[in-house]
Amino acid sequence: MRREVTILVYHHIADHEDPLTSKLGVVTRPDVFEKHIQYFARHFDIVSGSDLVSGTLPRRPLLITFDDAYRSVLDTASTILKTANAPSLFFVNPATMLGSSLPVDNILSLAAEVLGKQQLMALLNINETGLTSVPGLIANVVSKWTQAQIAEAKQQLCAAMGTNELELRRTSKLFLGITDIKRFASLGIEVGNHSMSHTFFRSLSSTELETEIEQSRELLETFSGQRVQCLSIPYGNALDATEGALRAARRSHKAIFLVHAKSNRFKPATDIFYRISLRNTAPEEIPFKLRIMPVMRCVRDWLW
Known part of the structure; x- marks a missing residue:
């Protein structure tokens, strides 16, 4: 039985900004993240990416995801998640982990x-x-x-x-290396594909899409030893879910993720999912951000 699922996206879990992230709005403080997880554990049934793909979900399903390749997910977030016995799905970029490039x-x-x-x-x-x-x-x-x-x-x-x-x-200490990804499974973290180099899909050729989507997935499976079934489209914009990108993704992925912070009750296809970024939202504001605003955005788009 398919149920409406709430999906969160986080990026970098840290106390302090770094010049490589300070202008991006991607940092969530560890104390705030811990309060978020405690709230989710009380009010939702936290599920894994595999649970989502299977389609058999509990009554109040919620999936926690991370994007990019920040090692703070491993160093900081994983400890908080493990305390709550909460699984998660981490979308990473092989090119960043290989150490030859930065987004x-x-x-x-x-x-x-x-x-x-x-x-x-x-x-x-x-x-x-x-x-x-x-x-x-x-x-x-x-x-x-x-x-x-x-x-x-x-x-x-x-x-x-x-x-x-x-x-x-x-010289940066912000990002994961190849050996780090092998630890994911023991920490309850599933590996997802976030493209090879974290680039916009909308202007890519079919050959470039093959590299960004399929070759990326193959590398992630080799590095992690996990099966990779989910793709997070970089930047989470529906404009990058082009026909070519979706065609390439659907050859080997079971679920495709955007952001847009809209309700999955109104998602555009059975294998496409919206996510919500809470960043440093105060716990008392979470119900409004998760229950009301996503539906309002869908109504707004429908009216437009």
């Missing part, structure tokens, strides 16, 4: 810290004055770039900061 998001965050917004925009030849944040820049400008343009932008920004992508990845 453009992190480099933009660092550049905004080091160079300032004005110089960052000038280096990238961006003239849109309405952009006031790095997430806005990513959503409105970077989302339209090709992979070649993104690679060039990362190189330009790193050069302006007197470093390079490989050095930033080598």
Whole structure:
């Protein structure tokens, strides 16, 4: 029996901001995360990704997921989850774990810290004055770039900061390595696919989609020893759930995840799921964020 499932997405669980994340809005404090998990344990039945894929769910199903490749999920979140006996699903990017690259998001965050917004925009030849944040820049400008343009932008920004992508990845302590993923199963964490390099799908060719989706899945299965059945589309935007991306994903994945913070009662297909990001939401606000706002967003979209 299929039931409506509530799905949460977190990223980096940390007490302090790092220049590689400070402009992205992806950090949840450990004390807040612990309160969230305690709330979920009291009011929901916490399920795994495999439970979701099976379609047989308890009365109040809730799935906890993580995106990207932040090692704080392993170092901090896993301890909190284990105390609550709560499973989770961690969507990771093989390219980041391999240590040769960083997502453009992190480099933009660092550049905004080091160079300032004005110089960052000038280096990238961006003239849109309405952009006031790095997430806005990513959503409105970077989302339209090709992979070649993104690679060039990362190189330009790193050069302006007197470093390079490989050095930033080598010296940062934020991200998982290949050996870390082998620990997931013993901690109750299932592995999910978050694409090879954390890029927007909307402008990719069929060959690029094959690398980002299928080759990524194969690497994750090899690294982890787990079966990978779920794909989280980077940035969680339905615009990246293109026909080509969905076709590539459905060849080997059973569930596809977006964000949009909408109710899964109104999801667009049986294998597509919406997620909600709570970040540092106070516990007393959780019912409104999980029960009321997702339905209101669906009604809003229907009216539009």
